[in-house]
Amino acid sequence: MAAAEVGTWTVKKGLAEMLKGGVIMDVTTPEQAKIAEEAGACAVMALERVPADIRAAGGVARMADPTVILRIMDAVTIPVMAKARIGHFVEAQILEALGVDYIDESEVLTPADEDFHINKHEFKVPFVCGARNLGEALRRIGEGAAMIRTKGEPGTGNVVEAVRHMRRVMSEIRRVQNLPDEELMTFAKEIQAPYELVKQVKELGRLPVVNFAAGGIATPADAALMMQLGADGIFVGSGIFKSSDPRKRARAIVAATTHFREPEVLAEVSRDLGEAMPGLEIATIKPEERMQERGW
Amino acid sequence: MRIGVLAMQGAFREHIQSLEALGVQGVEIRHANQLEGIAGLIIPGGESTTIGKLMVEFNLLEPVRHLAEGGLPVFGTCAGMVLLAREITGSDQPRLGLMNARVQRNAFGRQVDSFEVDLEIPALGAEPFHAVFIRAPYIEEIEPPAEALATFKDKIVMARQGNILATAFHPELTEDLRVHRYFLEMIK
Numbered sequence: 001m002a003a004a005e006v007g008t009w010t011v012k013k014g015l016a017e018m019l020k021g022g023v024i025m026d027v028t029t030p031e032q033a034k035i036a037e038e039a040g041a042c043a044v045m046a047l048e049r050v051p052a053d054i055r056a057a058g059g060v061a062r063m064a065d066p067t068v069i070l071r072i073m074d075a076v077t078i079p080v081m082a083k084a085r086i087g088h089f090v091e092a093q094i095l096e097a098l099g100v101d102y103i104d105e106s107e108v109l110t111p112a113d114e115d116f117h118i119n120k121h122e123f124k125v126p127f128v129c130g131a132r133n134l135g136e137a138l139r140r141i142g143e144g145a146a147m148i149r150t151k152g153e154p155g156t157g158n159v160v161e162a163v164r165h166m167r168r169v170m171s172e173i174r175r176v177q178n179l180p181d182e183e184l185m186t187f188a189k190e191i192q193a194p195y196e197l198v199k200q201v202k203e204l205g206r207l208p209v210v211n212f213a214a215g216g217i218a219t220p221a222d223a224a225l226m227m228q229l230g231a232d233g234i235f236v237g238s239g240i241f242k243s244s245d246p247r248k249r250a251r252a253i254v255a256a257t258t259h260f261r262e263p264e265v266l267a268e269v270s271r272d273l274g275e276a277m278p279g280l281e282i283a284t285i286k287p288e289e290r291m292q293e294r295g296w
Numbered sequence: 297m298r299i300g301v302l303a304m305q306g307a308f309r310e311h312i313q314s315l316e317a318l319g320v321q322g323v324e325i326r327h328a329n330q331l332e333g334i335a336g337l338i339i340p341g342g343e344s345t346t347i348g349k350l351m352v353e354f355n356l357l358e359p360v361r362h363l364a365e366g367g368l369p370v371f372g373t374c375a376g377m378v379l380l381a382r383e384i385t386g387s388d389q390p391r392l393g394l395m396n397a398r399v400q401r402n403a404f405g406r407q408v409d410s411f412e413v414d415l416e417i418p419a420l421g422a423e424p425f426h427a428v429f430i431r432a433p434y435i436e437e438i439e440p441p442a443e444a445l446a447t448f449k450d451k452i453v454m455a456r457q458g459n460i461l462a463t464a465f466h467p468e469l470t471e472d473l474r475v476h477r478y479f480l481e482m483i484k
Contacts, residue, residue, distance in 0.1 A: 004411040011410040014430045018341045021305040042343040101407035124408045258304050
């Protein structure tokens, strides 16, 4: 029998395919991880602090303490993701050694490198990265990201930036589909994306990897909105455990992500959820404090 | 002929594409009333806990079990295999329990241990099947009338019990359509 191959592009990308139509929830303790799993999360993101608290605390945000991550990995059977700083390939090496299932090279943490993202091809563990537009998504995929998510504006409970980023990516994909082949190279140059990946987008009519929505999703309606705009699934960061009834809200967001095209179901699951997380108007956040500006 | 693909969560799109490549229509199933008129049902890969909970919440577990017990062919991949098993080691999560098998979840390890390999599957012919395993389960124990169709390192990774078919790997992620064709032949 032939030898089994691990860490291939197919298995990296494949796990993201299996997460589609699901909700990935930020958790900071094993108890929260269990609540997320019981509510039907398809994966959890293990963190020391949710983005809203990172934003409030200021200072430098780093990879979580491995003890926090390992305790969460022990608590649940669903995949566990964890965040490394942009460009911090040693944090990524540590997360891989811990055995996490996906690494988020994330703008929620303070970037470690202002010029270069991690060379994600070098790892067996797959990576997800944030993007605001098609060029950024394809640059991350070029570096080896096996999954993309919108950046949105994390920790705000305000979906407007996630909507902006998803619409932008989708409209650029539609544009690529309508370009004649001879215009693809110039388009690739304009959006600063690898030519081969631009060609693939034209052939597929979508990104070559799974594309989730993230950054500001706080309600079942927000989740369904992102799904109707074309997201393959949903990340909820602060939106669940900063709300008044995390269990109920988590279940409702899971149901809304499955039944995103059915207003009757959305109306039912949106009832009596208690207070959503407090929201932030994007204009009140100074441009230099906007997490989405991190990375390029 | 229409084949239902359970679309609570997971890789249902890929199964529909595999069916289309075989000239068969695949329809997404999210509610029990959509089960009407389907000739078979596929339960895709995804998270078995998520899919099981949503099947309970939206009243799909009993109707699907009822149809399968009445002879509807059902094919589960990965999470689908877990949901089809009668026993799941160390878990009381919701399931269909249609196959006389005990399944271990994430049995080959975490994502860094996920792998692809050429697998001998005699029921599909001499040519090996390129199988993709992602945080995959395997069958620890099986009882007749369920029977093993393929093993990897002595672990059962494909099995059939009458109208029920299960694989621990993901034929929907590769171009080889033989497993889907095998399932369609179970319908005829």
